[in-house]
Amino acid sequence: MTHSAVAHHTSMGLDSRKMAFWTFIGSECLLFGTLISTYLIYKGKSVVGPYPHEILNIPFTSVSTFDLLLSSLVMVLALAAVQRGDMKWAKIWLLSTALLGLVFLGGQVIEFTEFVHKGLTLQTNLFGCTFFVLTGTHGAHVAVGVLWLLTLWVRAVQGKLGPANAMTVEITGLYWHFVDVVWIVIFTVVYLIQ
Amino acid sequence: MTARDERGNVMGQGTETGQHAHPTADVYVRVFFVLGILTLLEVGVFYVPAFHPVLVPVLLVLSAAKFTLVVMFYMHLKADSRFFTFLFGAPLMLAVAVMIALMFIFYGTLTLRGAAGAG
Amino acid sequence: MSQRAAPAAPAALAAQMTHGPTGLKAWLTTTDHKRIGLLYFWTAFGFFLIGGIEALMIRAQLAQPNGHLVSAETYNQLFTMHGTTMVFLALMPLSAAFFNYIIPLQIGARDVAFPRLNAFSYWVFLSGGLFLNASWLTGPLFHAGMLNVAPDGGWFGYANLTERQFSPGPNIDFWLLGLQILGIASLAAGFNFIVTILNLRAPGMKMMRLPTFTWMTLVTQFLIITAFPVITVALVFVMFDRFFGTHFYVHQAGATPLLWQHLFWLFGHPEVYILILPAMGIVSEVLPTFSRKPLFGYPVVVYSGILIGFMGWGVWSHHMFAVGLGPIADSVFAATTMLIAVPTGVKIFNWIATLWGGDIHGTTALHFAVGFIAMFIIGGLSGVSHASPPADLQQTDTYYVVAHIHYVLFGGTIMGLFAGMYYWWPKMTGRLLSEPLGKLHFWLQFVGMNLAFFPMHLIGLLGMPRRIYTYGPELGVSDLNLVSTVGAFLIGLSILVFVFNMWRTSRHGQRASNDPWRGATLEWSIASPPPVYNFSVIPTVTGRLPRWHTERHPAIQDPPAVPPAPIHVPGGSWWPMVAALGLPIMALSALTHTLWIVFVGVAVLLFGIYRWAFEPFEV
Numbered sequence: 001m002t003h004s005a006v007a008h009h010t011s012m013g014l015d016s017r018k019m020a021f022w023t024f025i026g027s028e029c030l031l032f033g034t035l036i037s038t039y040l041i042y043k044g045k046s047v048v049g050p051y052p053h054e055i056l057n058i059p060f061t062s063v064s065t066f067d068l069l070l071s072s073l074v075m076v077l078a079l080a081a082v083q084r085g086d087m088k089w090a091k092i093w094l095l096s097t098a099l100l101g102l103v104f105l106g107g108q109v110i111e112f113t114e115f116v117h118k119g120l121t122l123q124t125n126l127f128g129c130t131f132f133v134l135t136g137t138h139g140a141h142v143a144v145g146v147l148w149l150l151t152l153w154v155r156a157v158q159g160k161l162g163p164a165n166a167m168t169v170e171i172t173g174l175y176w177h178f179v180d181v182v183w184i185v186i187f188t189v190v191y192l193i194q
Numbered sequence: 195m196t197a198r199d200e201r202g203n204v205m206g207q208g209t210e211t212g213q214h215a216h217p218t219a220d221v222y223v224r225v226f227f228v229l230g231i232l233t234l235l236e237v238g239v240f241y242v243p244a245f246h247p248v249l250v251p252v253l254l255v256l257s258a259a260k261f262t263l264v265v266m267f268y269m270h271l272k273a274d275s276r277f278f279t280f281l282f283g284a285p286l287m288l289a290v291a292v293m294i295a296l297m298f299i300f301y302g303t304l305t306l307r308g309a310a311g312a313g
Numbered sequence: 314m315s316q317r318a319a320p321a322a323p324a325a326l327a328a329q330m331t332h333g334p335t336g337l338k339a340w341l342t343t344t345d346h347k348r349i350g351l352l353y354f355w356t357a358f359g360f361f362l363i364g365g366i367e368a369l370m371i372r373a374q375l376a377q378p379n380g381h382l383v384s385a386e387t388y389n390q391l392f393t394m395h396g397t398t399m400v401f402l403a404l405m406p407l408s409a410a411f412f413n414y415i416i417p418l419q420i421g422a423r424d425v426a427f428p429r430l431n432a433f434s435y436w437v438f439l440s441g442g443l444f445l446n447a448s449w450l451t452g453p454l455f456h457a458g459m460l461n462v463a464p465d466g467g468w469f470g471y472a473n474l475t476e477r478q479f480s481p482g483p484n485i486d487f488w489l490l491g492l493q494i495l496g497i498a499s500l501a502a503g504f505n506f507i508v509t510i511l512n513l514r515a516p517g518m519k520m521m522r523l524p525t526f527t528w529m530t531l532v533t534q535f536l537i538i539t540a541f542p543v544i545t546v547a548l549v550f551v552m553f554d555r556f557f558g559t560h561f562y563v564h565q566a567g568a569t570p571l572l573w574q575h576l577f578w579l580f581g582h583p584e585v586y587i588l589i590l591p592a593m594g595i596v597s598e599v600l601p602t603f604s605r606k607p608l609f610g611y612p613v614v615v616y617s618g619i620l621i622g623f624m625g626w627g628v629w630s631h632h633m634f635a636v637g638l639g640p641i642a643d644s645v646f647a648a649t650t651m652l653i654a655v656p657t658g659v660k661i662f663n664w665i666a667t668l669w670g671g672d673i674h675g676t677t678a679l680h681f682a683v684g685f686i687a688m689f690i691i692g693g694l695s696g697v698s699h700a701s702p703p704a705d706l707q708q709t710d711t712y713y714v715v716a717h718i719h720y721v722l723f724g725g726t727i728m729g730l731f732a733g734m735y736y737w738w739p740k741m742t743g744r745l746l747s748e749p750l751g752k753l754h755f756w757l758q759f760v761g762m763n764l765a766f767f768p769m770h771l772i773g774l775l776g777m778p779r780r781i782y783t784y785g786p787e788l789g790v791s792d793l794n795l796v797s798t799v800g801a802f803l804i805g806l807s808i809l810v811f812v813f814n815m816w817r818t819s820r821h822g823q824r825a826s827n828d829p830w831r832g833a834t835l836e837w838s839i840a841s842p843p844p845v846y847n848f849s850v851i852p853t854v855t856g857r858l859p860r861w862h863t864e865r866h867p868a869i870q871d872p873p874a875v876p877p878a879p880i881h882v883p884g885g886s887w888w889p890m891v892a893a894l895g896l897p898i899m900a901l902s903a904l905t906h907t908l909w910i911v912f913v914g915v916a917v918l919l920f921g922i923y924r925w926a927f928e929p930f931e932v
Contacts, residue, residue, distance in 0.1 A: 019511065299638065
């Protein structure tokens, strides 16, 4: 991957790609903020059921939440491994992060399928549309992250990833942790505060 | 002379002054356990009926704590340049302010229909 | 695909090395901010002409009561496309043309932080604009006539008119998909320019030494990256309602169409500051140059711009005073709206003080800059009257608002942009636009716009609503409408003068030196147009006005004509364009309700991104 800005002096002494990425994350706060706001505005306003308390499965979702938190740990361990040049562990941790992400996505698929069987679809009521679009957008972000991680893992397997690319892995980590952090908010606001 | 790879890129940790020495794996694992405990507490508060009167504030505080831990340690914001904190924090505060404003504006304007139950 | 600009080479090769390769491929693969700026300019100007023709058709229809030039349905498409085109395809990209060309020059950089992302933004913008305007021609593909399927729900697409039930055709689909594509272009450029301005400044260029145009651009980019996600989500909700049967804006399901208004205006109000701040920045450059005096109160102007950016987030519901928000919300937004007039007013006083006592050189650029101030004051005054909810109840949805909009956006932004065009034309093209033709353009446009838009204040207060395709003679606004139409055509004439000026200049225009205006900022220290690497030596600045001799510092030396050593210049890349093409393909899938096409689009996008990511490319 390119590292255009690293070799150049910058006005703020900060890596340009990292700065761009934090700016992007700031922007994403508004994206998810709008989705969550809509969920909150329409909370309790569905004209017909199913309603959250009838459908949301807290134990199951708690496991998903732990899965994502674990994936963040593993991601940061991957970064540490890349930074010290330990590509063996970098590969293990990168792949693990991706797999944990896939597990999360699998859990979402199972959950969504359950909900549909119980009569909650996008079209059913306000809970349905706000829930599925919010968690679906989050899930799409996770999927992109998994693809991104697997790409990095393949590059590492090909021997094309090393400490010189640490910034790329760091930025991947920023994306992944942000996706986790959004889930922390969703888990609380959607699942626990009913 | 900084070590560079064949494409002229600096090797090793970032040379930019915005980055400091990284915490060890130890710290990360400990943060993970704290996150796990906080999650258990959150779920516990949800299930224990005695906590229901204070459910919302307690959950908000717990999840804010988890949020902060991930951002400060895993996303390294604590040790990095304060400017990154601004780049993230300002839009975040804006998003929260907009959310609160919208909730105030919509409060009481959409009528509850029927016995919709909890939520 | 990189190249080296060498100091000594045969003449033709030297020309190519200095200004970059020519030919179609060079332009399609360019990552040079100057070329991308020119691409933005010509594309945006083209859309500006289209939007102008739409305006002229509107005015022709309204020239007399019971007009019958166009049907009501066509009229709805005309005003929708006029607004959408002018806001998203003309004003924003014309500003972007200057961001692209001028910002790196003003901060002493060789290019933006992410040149390929920059190219990507342009190609996405182009495809979004073409997608939107294709709606004028593609009616037959949807079993409708031509001129039948263009967006017709207003540029602000209020729910629930946009629901499939009330807008069954593809019109609104064109609109929402086109806007989503354009949003991505703006967001990408936003990230790029923020990093560029913060991180690529020349040595000594502290933040409070930045040219005002650069500062206003920075604030604008922050507004873009925070406001566009909101409309992205709002449009996703419309899309889901139309395509997947959700009920985000459907009353019967317990939802409310008002949610759209809130989300749209949460974006929409910052958007109008996105539209005006760059023009304010341009004016803040032009006035000092042609008064031979520094901008009066530079720090205050900068802080006012920042304040406008922040406060712009607190006023959105002043667009909704007529929906029944209640007295508390109305009062809060009235107060915040009145407050935001303050930093704007401050700037106006600073501009006037800049001119005051200056050694005035009445160039065309200065005419437009002064015109901006005068017209923007008028637009600001009608704006302040809107800030009062009881007054606004009378004004909203009438032509009074149309007057306000056009005084601030035409008298403001467009005049500011023309000031920029006359000012920076020599730098960008190497030739000076004709001053006599420029003055003719200015006066025709100035008279035309006031004839066109001033009567609208009266027309609105006399009771003519917006967005009606005709009106009865009993309303008593026929004569004023006719005057307005005459004014509009006068504007059209002025634009023709400008087009003629552009054409004539390209053939016979006087060649420009580095610095035809004796400007203070870095872009004037290099050739017109600049060499591909911009600065042969990156300058070190010691003040805000590097090229002027001031009490604090002497003028800096301009960089040498020939670089002391070869300068690496990144070459072009196909991948930004390829990746960009994935987006309209995805949009096409939705438009045609054909699922498999979206996978093609995603594949193209991913292919472009992967090739981009793994391509060797050194800045």
